Amino acid sequence: MTKRPLFAALAAAFATALSAQAALAQEGATGASFVDNFDKLDTGFWYVSDGWNNGGHQNCTWSKGQVSVSEGILNLTFEKKPLGERDYACGEVQTRKRFGYGAYEVRMKTADGTGLNSAFFTFIGPTDKKPHDEIDFEVLGKNPAKVQLNQYVAAKGGNEKLADVPGGANNGFNDYAFIWEKERLRYYVNGKLVHEVTDTEKLPSNAQKIFASLWGTDTLSDWMGTFAYKAPTSMQIDRIAFTAEGDACQFADSVVCLLN
Template identity: 60%
Template sequence: MNADSKSTSTPATGDRPFTQLRRQRKLRQLCSGGAFLLVALGSLVAGPTPSRSQDIPTAPSFVDDFTSFDRARWYIADGWANGKYQNCIWSKRQVKLSDGMLTLGFEKQKVKDRDFACGEVQSKQRFGYGTYEARLKTDSGSGINASFFTYIGPTDKQPWDEIDFEVLTKDTSKVQVNAYIAGKGNNEKVVDVAGGTDKAFNDYAFVWEKDRLRWYVNGELVNTITDPAKLPSHAQKIFFSLWGSDTMKEWLGPFSDPGRKLTLQVDRVAFTALGQPCQFPESLACSIK
């Protein structure tokens, strides 16, 4: 099923100014504004019971295995780019749902003033402390970014807070994790992904608590932040995006036309509010403390 038939076409409220993109490794990027996610009819949705230490308002826990598309929960970016650095235009035609899989695309397609079209989705709801999980498979190619992250910012009348997993697909053996607090980053760390992000599906998760932020890859702890000055404190939206750049060579690598359609596949995404029971057997929330 092509999810674009169920999307809207107005820009979402998560767009980030281009100036923000300069901070990650001095060329940080994280874009997004536009759009995000989807939720299945068969999703497990926990009630919004307040959880321990929960002092950030949060939407309820959920699991989405993408057996259907719920536009009440998810928004698809369409018709714009986040800045001149981005060599593609967000297109609802690059967001598809088929056989229980959400697929974002990047391909050569003239849209407005860009030669490529790309896909992004965003949750309409905001989430607080808890466990965030996604099962992903990326493509490969220099000049491309495939990401799973949370973000809130000035266009939502909030400070810029963000928590990231970003695969710079010039090197699919690694993923970069990062956090932004009130617009300040420099918390990035590049970690290994055994077997590569493009050879099989991998599980990416972070656990956000009031006094700690932890990132996991395939169940293994890869990074921890406990410095209060480096911990987000505002509820955020969930994003997936796949995009490219001709200019951000230092960070993404030099871009060249891949000559084919690239994809980011999302098999599952879940949020489990802090203190709530885990929602599926493989969930990190079932085993961590």
């Protein structure tokens, strides 16, 4: 019987391990490529958060009343409106399906107000019987000239980076995108690469849901600024899209088109 060379056996084992890792990374990723221009709110696709908050750090209650679509814009509103355990109400949507490697894109105008967070991100966690994995774009109302980038792997964060948003994220619509691959993660603002992560220990591996949310805080002032409510304000979203890895560009302004 001919013995298989050791290096060949090791190479085969390594390839099998990589294949298994890739399969694990995409386990439960049932979402396909899509573009939503918000001609309507498809509640079969989007779940509207309603009736709870995410913990003591959040000073508002998620409310379906703070989520609306008008003239092709998804509006997530923050306003003083006692609801549940909080004095303020705020809006959030999340996909019902989970998504894996590919390009995630949003065109949005963020809300005004220190102590507020306008966020576009992906997330999966213990409520879905998975580790906490997350990839973030967050614009903090204390400084809308910047967008914070971050990712969590098994609940470990600390990967924050700031990128410029020319003209201010709250003064007009801007395009934000990240391309998530097994061995790298690239962040873009208005089609410009602003950050790249290639350390695989800092790359999430679990398929995630897509979120858009606007919320506030009374306690995280060091990070988000001192909360100071003045009037109702909205995070406005013109488009959200996902292009699965290997799929063709779906619309003219997509970062996928720019790279091809």
